[in-house]
Amino acid sequence: MGQKFEQKFLRMIPLIVVAVCATVLPLPGAHAQAVSLQEQLAAQYKAVKMGSDTSGYSVTEEGTLLAIQKGGMLGSPYSEKTTLANKYEGGVVHPPSGLLLSGKKAIFGHFSQTQSQGQTTKLFAKGDKVYPMKVDVSLDKDTVTLGIVACDTCNKTDPPTYNKANVIFQFPKGSLAKASAGDVEDTIGQLLSISDNAQDQGGGQQQGGDQQQAAQGDQQGGGAQQPAAQQEPASVEVGMTPAQVEAALGKPDKKVTLPSKVTYYYKDMKVIFKDGKVVDVQ
Secondary structure (H helix, E strand, O other): HHHHHHHHHHHHHHHHHHHHHHHHHOOOOOOOHHHHHHHHHHHHHHOOOEEOOOOOEEEEEEOOOOOOOOOOOOEEEOOOOOOOEEEOOOOEEEEOOHHHHHHHHHHHOOOOOOOOOOOOOOEEEOEHHHHHHHEEEEOOOOEEEEEEOOHHHHHOOOOOOEEEEEEEEEEEOOOOOOOHHHHHHHHHOEEEOOOOHHHHHHHHHHHHHHHHHHHHHHHHHHHOOOOOOOOOOOOOOOOOOOOHHHHHOOOEEEEOOOOOEEEEEOOOEEEEEOOOEEEEEE
């Protein structure tokens, strides 16, 4: 009897070991996809490193430079403790719901506030350059959250404020667990496309120098060649959008935003917008 029990117990040992391992050890791949997607996105969107001293905050190590493709996101200065959460879903930017009404006054008064009065919100515009601060993946909620902070040197923001925001990319229910990193990056790219650091932070100046050298070379060595045609002067017309005006004249020296109109001030003119269109040039 004892020998039979011993033999039966020995045959059960492998089953017991398997049962214990299944209970203690996680199932293969249970968290692998979340970790893999998180790691891939973190590698693609390198986080910026910020530092501070008595003069304020500054970028100590650049991250992946991103260009905003759609306006409408609300942010706040880096010094603020609260980071505003914006949602991007179905190709549409949804700013923080609690600020939809109360934030309008702050938005319209943003450019007319003095430095002593401080700033509470910042409306990011299309073309603004930002750095990633963090990437968080939540398979349970089907969301990818990207924290961003403005590249003030790229945007020529003076004095620098390093406005920041969180952008929550909402994916259809149950789709994020099956999505590849490339699919997620394509969705993020609809709002925040990867830009070229060198080009945005100095490459344009280099490009201009190269063009000037090329023009000089044509004039010196191309006796049979005609001189390069002069570029037509920039012009502003009624009905143009702010983006078209900035493309023609560059960033304004000063911008004043009021509930009824927006005014761009340049060295020798001012451009007045109403409902997002040029209505007068003075």
